[in-house]
Amino acid sequence: MFQSRFISLNIVKRSLYISSASEVINKIISFVSVVVYARLLTPTELGVFAIASSIMVFALEIKLLGTASYLIRETKIDENRVRSSLGLAITISWSLSFLLIVLSKWLSTYYELPELSTLISLLAINFLFSPFTSTIIALLSREFAFEKIVLITLPSNAIGFLITVFCIELGYSYFSLAIGQTSTAFISFVIALFVKPSLMKLIPRFSGFSSIAKVGFYTSFINLFGRLESVFADLFFGKTNGPLFVAVFSRALGFHTFVRDTLVSGISGVVLPHFSKSYREGKSPKRTYINSNVMITGFILPPMICATILSEPLILIMFGEQWLESVVYAQILGVWISVKSLSFLVNPALIILKKEKVLFWVRAGAMLSLFILIAILNDLENVNIATAFVSSAVIEFLMLYTLVKRNIGIGPWFCIRSIRKSLWLAIWCSSACYLTFFIFNRYVNNVTLIIFEALVLVPTWIYALNLLSHPLKKHLPSIPSIIKRV
Known part of the structure; x- marks a missing residue:
C-alpha cells in the first residue's frame, strides 16, 4: 500500500517536472514571440488579429466538445471509446471549420474589416488537424507520458514562430500570425502521429457519441466561459471602440x-x-x-x-x-x-x-x-x-x-x-x-x-x-x- 502510494507520487512528481520544464521553454518561445510581434507589427495590426482570434474563441473551445477531458477523466477506456471520441471531435471540428469559412465574409462586413475574411479562413484550417492531435495528447496525459507531449509541442511551437517572423519580414502583416498558427497545428499533427499510444487508432468511429457528448458539452462550455472572459473586450470593443483600443x-x-x-x-x-x-x-x-x-x-x-x-x-x-x-x-x-x-x-x-x-x-x-x-x-x-x-x-x-x-x-x-x-x-x-x-x-x-x-x-x-x-x-x-x- 505504502509502496504503491510512493510510486504514484513519484509518477506525478516526474510528470510535473517534465511538464514544467517543457512549458517553461514553450512560454519562453511565446514570450519572445509576443515581444517580437509587438515590435514588428503596429498596435492597429495586432488589434485586427486580436478581433479575428476572438471570433475564433467560441469555435476553438467547442471544436473537440470536451473529448480530451472525457478520455482523461473516465475510469476505463477502450479502443472503441477512443475511436468514438475521435469521430465526435472530427464531426464538430470539421463542421465548424466549414461554417467559419462560410461566415467569414459576413463577419468582415460586420466589423468593417475586409481582411478578417482571409484571417478567419486561414485560422479555420487548424480545425482539420486538431481532433487527431488533441486525442493523442489526451491519451498521453492519461498515461502521464509527458515526455512524448514535449516532443509534440516544443518543435511545432518553435518552427511556427520562425515561420511567422519570416512571413512578417516578407510583408504579410497580420496574415503572418494566422499562417504561423496553421503551420504549428500541422507540424503538431505530423509529430503526434509518430508518438501516438497503442490505444490510438486513426480510423474514427461515428457512433457511441451520447455519453461523450453529455460530458463534453458542459466541459467545453465551462472552458469557453474562461476564454470568453479574456476576449470579450476584443469582441465587444472591436465594434464600438476600434482596433486600437482593443489592442491596448x-x-x-x-x-x-x-x-x-x-x-x-x-x-x-x-x-x-x-x-x-x-x-x-x-x-x-x-x-x-x-x-x-x-x-x-x-x-x-x-x-x-x-x-x-x-x-x-x-x-x-x-x-x-x-x-x-x-x-x-x-x-x-x-x-x-x-x-x-x-x-x-x-x-x-x-x-x-x-x-x-x-x-x-x-x-x-x-x-x-x-x-x-x-x-x-x-x-x-x-x-x-x-x-x-x-x-x-x-x-x-x-x-x-x-x-x-x-x-x-x-x-x-x-x-x-x-x-x-x-x-x-x-x-x-x-x-x-x-x-x-x-x-x-x-x-x-x-x-x-x-x-x-x-x-x-x-x-x-x-x-x-x-x-x-x-x-x-x-x-x-x-x-x-x-x-x-x-
Whole structure:
C-alpha cells in the first residue's frame, strides 16, 4: 500500500517536472514571440488579429466538445471509446471549420474589416488537424507520458514562430500570425502521429457519441466561459471602440494572463490527470484539493502581485513605449487575475467528481455578471472596464466556492483560511517589491530595476517560505535534483 502510494507520487512528481520544464521553454518561445510581434507589427495590426482570434474563441473551445477531458477523466477506456471520441471531435471540428469559412465574409462586413475574411479562413484550417492531435495528447496525459507531449509541442511551437517572423519580414502583416498558427497545428499533427499510444487508432468511429457528448458539452462550455472572459473586450470593443483600443486593453489583459499562464503552465497539464488518479484510487477530494490549492497559491500569488506592482517597467521592456497606455489597465487587472487564481482548481476538481452540469450554470452566471457590469460601465471612462473585471472576479469566487462547499466541503471563508500561509507569503513578497520599487525606480533604468527586483524577490520568497513553514518549503531541496533531471 505504502509502496504503491510512493510510486504514484513519484509518477506525478516526474510528470510535473517534465511538464514544467517543457512549458517553461514553450512560454519562453511565446514570450519572445509576443515581444517580437509587438515590435514588428503596429498596435492597429495586432488589434485586427486580436478581433479575428476572438471570433475564433467560441469555435476553438467547442471544436473537440470536451473529448480530451472525457478520455482523461473516465475510469476505463477502450479502443472503441477512443475511436468514438475521435469521430465526435472530427464531426464538430470539421463542421465548424466549414461554417467559419462560410461566415467569414459576413463577419468582415460586420466589423468593417475586409481582411478578417482571409484571417478567419486561414485560422479555420487548424480545425482539420486538431481532433487527431488533441486525442493523442489526451491519451498521453492519461498515461502521464509527458515526455512524448514535449516532443509534440516544443518543435511545432518553435518552427511556427520562425515561420511567422519570416512571413512578417516578407510583408504579410497580420496574415503572418494566422499562417504561423496553421503551420504549428500541422507540424503538431505530423509529430503526434509518430508518438501516438497503442490505444490510438486513426480510423474514427461515428457512433457511441451520447455519453461523450453529455460530458463534453458542459466541459467545453465551462472552458469557453474562461476564454470568453479574456476576449470579450476584443469582441465587444472591436465594434464600438476600434482596433486600437482593443489592442491596448488586450495587451494589459494579455500581460497578466501571460504571467499567470507561465506560472501554472507546468501545473495545468498535470492537474486534471492528478485529480483523476486520486479519485480512482479513492483518496479524499477535500484533502487533495486543500493540499494542492495551498501549494499552487503559494507559488503563483506572490509573483502575480509583484508583476502588477512592476507592470509599467515590465510592459515597457516587453512591448515598448507604444504600449504605455496599457499600464493603467494592467494595474487594475492585477487584482482581477489574483482573485481568479484562488479558483484555479475548481474546474478540474468538480469535473472529476462529475459535477460539470452545475459548474456550467455557475460559470454562466459569473460570465453574465461580467457582461452586465461592462454594459453598465461602458458609457463611463474606459478605465472602469477594468474595474468591471475585478468586480466580476469577486462575484465568481463567491459563486464557485459556494458550489465547492456543497460538493467538497470547502466554502469561500474556509478557502481563505486554508491558504492563509500563501496569503501571508504574498503580502511579504509584495511589500518587499513595492518598497524596492518605490526607492530605486527613479534612479535606475527599467532593465536594471527588474533584474534587481528578481535578485531581491526570489531570496525573499524562499526566506518567507521557511519563516512561515509553508508546505512548499519541503520541495525546495528538490530543486537541484530537478536540474539534474533536466
